Amino acid sequence: MTVANRDILMKNISKETDFPLSFEEWEQKAAEKMMPGGFGYASSGAGREETAKRNQEAFSKWAIVPRMLNDVSKVDMGISLFGRRYPSPFLLSPIGMQVLAHEEGELATAKAAASMGVPFLVSTVSTYSLEEIAAAIPTGSKWFQLYYSSVNPEVSFSMVERAEKAGYEAIIITVDTVMAGWRETDMRSQFSPLSQGYGKGNYIQDPVFMESLPSHDHDSIVTGILENIQHPSLTWKEIAEVKKRTSLPVLVKGILHPEDAEMALEYGVDGIIVSNHGGRQLDGVIASIDALPAIAERVKGKIPILLDSGVRRGIDAVKALALGANGVLIGRPFLYGLAVGGQQGVEKVLERFMQETEVTLALSGMADLSELSRLKVVRG
Numbered sequence: 001m002t003v004a005n006r007d008i009l010m011k012n013i014s015k016e017t018d019f020p021l022s023f024e025e026w027e028q029k030a031a032e033k034m035m036p037g038g039f040g041y042a043s044s045g046a047g048r049e050e051t052a053k054r055n056q057e058a059f060s061k062w063a064i065v066p067r068m069l070n071d072v073s074k075v076d077m078g079i080s081l082f083g084r085r086y087p088s089p090f091l092l093s094p095i096g097m098q099v100l101a102h103e104e105g106e107l108a109t110a111k112a113a114a115s116m117g118v119p120f121l122v123s124t125v126s127t128y129s130l131e132e133i134a135a136a137i138p139t140g141s142k143w144f145q146l147y148y149s150s151v152n153p154e155v156s157f158s159m160v161e162r163a164e165k166a167g168y169e170a171i172i173i174t175v176d177t178v179m180a181g182w183r184e185t186d187m188r189s190q191f192s193p194l195s196q197g198y199g200k201g202n203y204i205q206d207p208v209f210m211e212s213l214p215s216h217d218h219d220s221i222v223t224g225i226l227e228n229i230q231h232p233s234l235t236w237k238e239i240a241e242v243k244k245r246t247s248l249p250v251l252v253k254g255i256l257h258p259e260d261a262e263m264a265l266e267y268g269v270d271g272i273i274v275s276n277h278g279g280r281q282l283d284g285v286i287a288s289i290d291a292l293p294a295i296a297e298r299v300k301g302k303i304p305i306l307l308d309s310g311v312r313r314g315i316d317a318v319k320a321l322a323l324g325a326n327g328v329l330i331g332r333p334f335l336y337g338l339a340v341g342g343q344q345g346v347e348k349v350l351e352r353f354m355q356e357t358e359v360t361l362a363l364s365g366m367a368d369l370s371e372l373s374r375l376k377v378v379r380g
């Protein structure tokens with residue numbers, strides 16, 4: 001994008017009144033649109049919500065030391081991951097049961113992601129099935145997030161096989177969810193979206209899962225999902241097993257300790273996602289942006305590192321990329337975009353992120369994202 005283009009964009013932005021700008025405004029509007037139970041479920045964190053808050057505050061504690069007098073009339077913020085080039089450093093975090101935000105759920109999000117050139121990470125507990133989502137974006141980049149089933153690993157292998165067949169480009173195994181976090185907001189509101197069947201899309205389409213059930217009524221399906229989603233015995237051994245079963249790159253999501261990053265290297269994992277699940281799992285843990293530098297130091301560029309949790313603006317993404325991430329996942333911001341405006345809402349959220357990132361890169365003196373490791377970011 002050139003400076004002239006940016007001027008035109010700015011004029012467009014100032015004429016728009018329909019869509020919010022900041023995360024806080026999107027969140028406010030989403031709260032008005034969503035059912036209280038669903039909004040509480042999406043917006044809250046675990047325990048005292050220390051980590052949920054810390055994720056965002058931690059970004060403010062890092063400060064960019066910009067360079068001047070570099071030609072930034074053209075900014076390239078593209079990245080390459082697993083052999084594919086993307087126009088921006090953003091990906092959409094896997095978020096389950098998106099029908100809670102909008103009736104078109106993942107189908108709308110997927111189309112928005114594809115139109116913006118952003119990979120869409122489909123959750124195991126998506127409302128629509130991975131095949132339906134793939135059909136909505138035949139050429140758009142899509143990755144599949146797996147909640148490993150300890151009671152019936154064959155269900156997991158079957159989902160991985162289906163994802164590969166449907167054109168998914170990577171498998172992400174989430175490892176910070178050996179059980180659900182301590183979520184008091186949901187306990188108070190008695191909100192349990194899985195029990196209501198919002199996340200059954202991939203399960204009811206799965207022959208191995210369906211064959212394992214005593215019957216196919218709602219209660220049996222929901223009980224089956226609640227059993228299969230758990231993976232308290234998950235270890236690196238199962239990660240290695242998934243890797244054996246697929247030719248796709250396998251990533252692990254939820255790494256915070258540098259030694260776990262090293263284990264990922266040992267087990268031949270293809271990428272890691274530094275994440276604390278948006279503060280929804282173990283409360284009191286380190287912010288992902290604070291965990292990143294030590295992890296990047298261990299990984300030494302051998303495999304891609306992605307990051308999520310607390311990314312709210314373009315400048316947060318630039319800090320993460322400068323501290324060693326190769327790409328950045330956005331979670332709640334896109335979900336709120338979906339709630340506010342369906343596909344167009346998600347596109348607007350992404351557009352805001354991309355435009356602010358471009359401005360941030362230019363003002364930091366960085367014309368090319370691939371050189372971002374040279375950008376100095378300090379505890380400010």
Ligand SMILES: Cc1cc2nc3c(=O)[nH]c(=O)nc-3n(C[C@H](O)[C@H](O)[C@H](O)COP(=O)(O)O)c2cc1C
Pocket residue numbers: 041042043055093094095096123124125145174253275276277278279280308309310311329330331332333
């Ligand atoms: C409503 C909701 C549902 C989520 N569902 C999943 C999921 O199914 N699988 C998963 O790996 N992570 C899930 N996550 C976590 C996100 O992938 C991501 O790690 C987190 O939202 C990032 O933090 P942020 O929302 O602060 O950006 C969910 C998060 C939210 C808010």
Ligand SMILES: O=C(O)C(=O)c1ccccc1
Pocket residue numbers: 096125177194199229277280
């Ligand atoms: O709510 C979540 O954060 C999440 O990841 C999840 C886990 C299990 C079922 C549904 C969603």
